[in-house]
Amino acid sequence: MGDLSAIFQQATQVILAMMLIVLLPGLLAGLLVSIFQAATQINEQTLSFIPKLVVTIVTLMVTGSWLLSLLMDFTRRLFDTIPFVIG
Template identity: 50%
Template sequence: MTPGTVMEIGRQAIEVTLLIAGPLLLTALVVGLIISVFQAATQINEATLQFVPKLVILFAVLILVGPWMLQYLIDYIQRLFGNIPQLIG
């Protein structure tokens, strides 16, 4: 296994991680921003006002996008395990 191969596997792993975490992180960012603007406009500083809606919406996004995330991860792992014979020999 060459250093280039190791770098390629690492790059693919980072790419998969970003693609899988992206929808949840982006949703949390958008919801947090919307709630922060609402809190600034109404001067309500309640911690649960941030936590509960974010938790509910992230759960909903996970239900919607979860099957795609799982399938993408399974495809990556199958490709990685399938390439083991070529990487060793």
């Protein structure tokens, strides 16, 4: 039972790490654009959407290979522990 909880804990850590790396730059870009919009009183929805989209795509392009290797390492460890979990 301890093996399964460790696997779920590792899976949660990998998912959170991958999610934060992709979403945090977009969140910061949205915050900066919102501050700019509030300061200049410009209320245009596309002005906040496009920078978040661009930053998220650039983040995926820059960190995509690292994220894929992180996921592959976790999957490889998961497959290596299958015999120990089954019995």
